Amino acid sequence: MHYALNLRTFFYSHYFYLGLRFAAGLVGVTLITLQFAGMATAMTVCIGALCTALMDMPSPLRHKFNEMSASVLLCGFVTLLVSLCAPYHWLLMTVLVLVSFAACMMVVYGRKSMPLQLATLFIMTMSMEHSMTVRESFIHTGLFTLGALAYLAYAMGISWILRHRIKQQVLAEALFELAAYIDIKAQFYDTRYNLSEQFNRLIRHQSLLADRQQAARDLILRAHNNAKDAIVVQVHVCMLDLYEQILSTHTDYAQLRLHLADSPVLKALHDLAYKTARDIESVAYDVTRKKASWPEISYEPELDAIEAELASLQQRIDAGQPQHEALAVLRAQRNKIRAIIKMVGELHSASQKAYDTTPFWADADMGPFLSQQKYELRMILSHLRWDSPIFRFALRVAMAISAGLAVAAWLPYAAHSYWIVLTIVIILKPSFSMTKQRRSDRIIGTVIGCVITALVIRYLDYPALILAVLVLATVATPTFIYLRYRYTAIAVSIMILLQMHLLAPGNNDLIMERLIDTFIGAAVATAFSFVLANWEYQTLPRLVSEVLQTNLRYMQASFDLLQGKGKDDFAYRIERKRLMDALAALSSALMRMLDEPSSKQRAVEDINLFIVQNYLLMAHVAALRAIVRRHPHEIPVDALNAMLAESHDQVVEVLTQALAPHGDAGQAGEDALMSAATLSAQTAAARAAALVPWSGWPLVQRRIRLLQADAVQIITHRAAILRDIA
Incomplete structure (x- = not known):
């Protein structure tokens, strides 16, 4: 289980903080607007804030400002463009396809551009259904931009206040993943587990661990000017050294199992690794709670068992038995594990107080350790070629959206083409595997969300209760977007359907129409996931x-x-x-x-x-x-x-x-x-x-x-x- 899905650690994680920040910003912007204008205006301002909120991720402050500013400018431009074209059907269809293609080309800038792509496509779909005059289009865009700027100012202020807290939370996540890595290593000592399967699990987790460590580097190594920041840097550097020490524990596990299969020492080795993982988790948990960490786990029983086995092996060797290989392997493991235990103790010490000097390289350029943020037009232009996976992805999305619009226009009932298009852009991703996973989560999440919404409308149709459910769904939407997208799909469905119910009560077909539109969008996205696919x-x-x-x-x-x-x-x-x-x-x-x-x-x-x-x-x-x-x-x-x-x-x-x-x-x-x-x-x-x-x-x-x-x-x-x- 992911650490943030455990109630003990969930409320200290940056995922929960993100959900609270997201909900407070959206609800706050909407309520303030309602004091001066009607619901329609408030919803326009809220959607502007929502598009900017999609870029609200743990990032260095300068990067966060650049990313969210890009969202404000780009989404504002798309809103105006689509609104101006909406009265002209042929022109609108052309613009939708071109905007979809351009938004998908932004994927060249890496993973952090994915939320910007989604925000651009989201506001495109939200703007396509409203036919406005030129004057109304500019007013609508102004209100949208006002909400976007309001959330930008709010998010930057909160992030500046919590800048050290966010560093602690991201560092703690890397520590939790390191503990999970050791849990996998512990099973190498358990003969019930296949070694090849364990190696595969270990490799898969190393990819995730590398990603979490890089996220920590990007936040922690850019600025550490006070004692609190110095402690975070100390823990981070100690974590990386500990990781290398853990790498060194690799041994010939097959030989270890062969020679010591009947010995209780394998269980002792497993228990040592398990305890080490819990020890690291205790450091991570204390870091999330802004506390110094102190050792509470004793390794002595297991270490004594290893020493006893080493003595027994030595006695057998003295008696003429061929146990030299087992003795050498076990002794090497004993030495490495002792070194790891010592380093975990240093990890605890690093969290307790700032050292006299920051434990890093004086006056060194941290650039090679950090993710670089470069948004240059030439990067997009360089991918405008047939063999580029990103170019093919952009074409694939543009064609899928064209097909979705055509299907919506031909359906016998009053389909909502924007919902079909939104489903397509949410499901269709650059890789087939991501599309497959997102399709499953989107369909299941939408079905569950529709069922919950139907129950709420049927049995809890009171404004106060609906608003309470709406706030909970708004908190859950960003909280689980990187943890379990299925939960986010449930929350988004509840949030949007309840908003529509409040704006236009009495539409008995609302939920069924959304379900049908979702299945249509999923079918189109699935069909086009094979078109121009990059395997x-x-x-x-x-x-x-x-x-x-x-x-x-x-x-x-x-x-x-x-x-x-x-x-x-x-x-x-x-x-x-x-x-x-x-x-x-x-x-x-x-x-x-x-x-x-x-x-x-x-x-x-x-x-x-x-x-x-x-x-x-x-x-x-x-x-x-x-x-x-x-x-x-x-x-x-x-x-x-x-x-x-x-x-x-x-x-x-x-x-x-x-x-x-x-x-x-x-x-x-x-x-x-x-x-x-x-x-x-x-x-x-x-x-x-x-x-x-x-x-x-x-x-x-x-x-x-x-x-x-x-x-x-x-x-x-x-x-x-x-x-x-x-």
């Missing part, structure tokens, strides 16, 4: 290449850090973040592809394994960092750096060959396999003979061998992916 497998070669190129840069930064080059780990953190983003993009594409028709799915297993192998490379690097940190004084620096340099060259050679053209991929894999295996054997032999004594050598050598082997596997899976797609 996910078509983007896979580009995404795979981006992962490999990013991994090459990450490996360079990683080995530079391990060899002590550079004054800090700033460059390493940048490349780690970029690799996580690239893997998250590939993982998201894979998940979307699994929702597409089976005939459009390609290389699913190899993509899964390719992603896993790249994550394993990150895990091995994190483990090497942990080993080096555990032995800071006794390390033979020169010998270690020589080994790392040689290993780096081998891994870079393998990843470079993985980027070979399609036709050479298979041969490149064989050559890399032979090269890496040969050099690895030579390296191991040379080090065994020449290196000075050091307790960390076996651990370092083992991790480097695993790093090289997993790098080679990347070539195999990349070649299989390209072969299957071709």
Whole structure:
């Protein structure tokens, strides 16, 4: 369950705050307008506020102002344009199609432009039903813009007052998702769960976790000028370091299960991971409540059980039993888990008070860590080509809306074409999987919303009660839009139907007409989801290449850090973040592809394994960092750096060959396999003979061998992916 769907945490989440802010703004603007004008004017002002409210998301203040201002200007222009064209049917139809196409092209600006696209299409549909004179059109647009500006001023004021609170809430969400990630890791120690299925779950969640961490970066790292902000930065940086430490806990779980299947130590390892997740959740919960967090969980029983098992294994080895591999794997896990527990303690400490200096890089440019906001016309122009997925999406929506308008005009009953069009623009999304999910949520949500509205009108038809339900629906609409869209669809249906009932009571066919219009719009959207469709497998070669190129840069930064080059780990953190983003993009594409028709799915297993192998490379690097940190004084620096340099060259050679053209991929894999295996054997032999004594050598050598082997596997899976797609 998502943390914000739990009542204990729901009322502290930024989702609930958004719902309250949204409802208070809309209701407030409407009530103030009613003091000076009638209901029709108040509804026009309210719709203006609603369009701007769709852009009210957790964002840095400057970004929020730019996004909401764009909504005011664009939606105001569309309102005027459609209102002026409404008396001329042929001109109106042409403008509707052109506006739909232009609005969908805005998707080139990324995920944050999606609400702006929706707001533009929403006001287009709301304006198309009203035929006005030129004077009335300008007055209508002025009232709409007044409501939009009023909500803009209100939202910016509230966001400025709550700017630190929003940072805390977004950071807490990232911490809750990290805890959920550890819960999945805990099940690797439970023999009831299949390892491959767990890896798939882990990869899916890593995509979500990367998204939440980026949202936290965008808010937290842009400005931290006081003690309260410094605490949030401390917790954020500690969370990222903890995440890397958790990555390093990857081990050979199959070997662990094989050797320790009958031992209670597996349950102890599972319970340790479970407790760690709850410990992190306690930090997140305290952050949402603006409190310092203190450790309350004891790990001693499980740690004692592990120590007892280690002693037992050592006794068996002394008795001549072959338990060396089990001892090594369990001891390594013990060390890593102790390090994680220690870091969770540091996470608690980071929430308690501001340090003397902000725990980040002094005078460093945070730009590489942050999402960049660029709205340039040339980005749209560059996508005006047939092979652009966004161009094809814009054409698809324009054609679907044209078909929806044609169907509405031919229906035997008084259909509401704006409702059909609105259903189409809400359901039809850039990817087939998003369209499929949104269609299901929209239909089910509308049906439930219509049933609830019918019951309210039938049994609770009193103005005060209807207004109370209306306010609750208004709060729920934005609250669940990013959590469970189905709940939002229910709330929107209730909100709009009750508003129409208040404005025009006595229409007994109101609910049934909306249901029919919704089904028609859903049918049109479904039919056009196959038109000019861009299937996910078509983007896979580009995404795979981006992962490999990013991994090459990450490996360079990683080995530079391990060899002590550079004054800090700033460059390493940048490349780690970029690799996580690239893997998250590939993982998201894979998940979307699994929702597409089976005939459009390609290389699913190899993509899964390719992603896993790249994550394993990150895990091995994190483990090497942990080993080096555990032995800071006794390390033979020169010998270690020589080994790392040689290993780096081998891994870079393998990843470079993985980027070979399609036709050479298979041969490149064989050559890399032979090269890496040969050099690895030579390296191991040379080090065994020449290196000075050091307790960390076996651990370092083992991790480097695993790093090289997993790098080679990347070539195999990349070649299989390209072969299957071709």
